[in-house]
């Protein structure tokens with residue numbers, strides 16, 4: 001039986017156990033220059049020091065005009081590299097594999113920072129998005145590669161491409177947002193091409209040891225198309241898949257009947273079956289109890305579990321799973337999520353006496 005404490009090989013790295021920290025934007029911490037703040041460094045250093053095996057730093061913009069809003073970290077400029085060295089050093093000192101998630105918001109770009117651009121002209125919150133000509137697609141791909149090179153310079157062991165939750169890479173693989181008839185639209189292979197060319201570019205620029213993962217859609221538009229797209233990512237050189245939601249709502253019947261985990265987590269479990277023996281797969285969503293972590297790993301339903309709010313609420317969560325230590329459970333209250341009036345004060349953090357984190 002596989003145990004949570006069992007190491008696992010991913011790319012050229014060995015994770016010390018089966019728990020990873022999912023990317024989670026700290027909406028209140030960044031400045032307009034896209035540089036990591038001291039609070040970010042403290043936040044991630046704390047989360048690296050209680051047993052997590054891999055930590056993925058939050059969605060990071062590859063261009064200044066592809067951000068969620070004016071306060072959002074980026075790796076579009078060399079001046080943004082230095083501060084990340086403190087995070088990667090904290091990870092290395094704790095035996096934690098470090099990734100950073102690279103993203104462009106595409107048609108969801110906040111009008112305060114840029115124009116909504118994407119694979120096609122489709123309705124978006126400011127009217128209609130602009131279709132990217134092929135030259136712009138190539139320029140955008142080179143921005144992702146350049147950001148990955150900066151990530152490597154900052155000491156990250158690899159990157160994660162943000163390929164889900166409705167952002168640019170997801171927009172390319174979704175039929176609702178990609179209406180193209182050229183080599184970037186139509187078939188699953190064509191829709192995956194945008195990300196595949198980024199993966200190949202990163203592999204060439206960052207070398208064979210650099211870990212490349214994709215957080216991909218589990219069922220956008222359906223499980224088999226999403227798995228086919230992910231297969232192209234793997235063929236292009238992706239070492240590791242994390243599975244989450246996309247633009248289209250997943251078919252509720254994909255939820256494993258009677259299972260103690262939810263629909264989105266079920267998509268990761270399906271992918272784990274499909275990619276067994278090829279690349280490791282991680283599932284995410286609603287994993288907040290140590291018993292559920294053990295259930296998913298010990299029943300070999302997934303290779304790793306990706307933890308978001310559990311890690312925001314209490315960085316000691318992995319120690320609670322591994323050693324039975326006390327921890328404060330996430331209250332699922334939404335205080336950490338994006339909202340113009342949200343103060344981002346996590347009641348669980350307050351409960352454990354760590355107001356700033």
Ligand SMILES: Cc1cc2nc3c(=O)[nH]c(=O)nc-3n(C[C@H](O)[C@H](O)[C@H](O)COP(=O)(O)O)c2cc1C
Pocket residue numbers: 022023024025026058059101162165215244284285286287306307308309310336337338
């Ligand atoms: C505050 C907050 C910020 C998030 N930021 C990101 C992000 O930067 N990138 C991403 O792919 N998902 C992001 N997510 C989604 C989480 O990674 C995760 O998929 C989701 O919270 C479900 O997992 P959980 O139930 O363990 O929280 C964020 C979620 C929260 C609550």
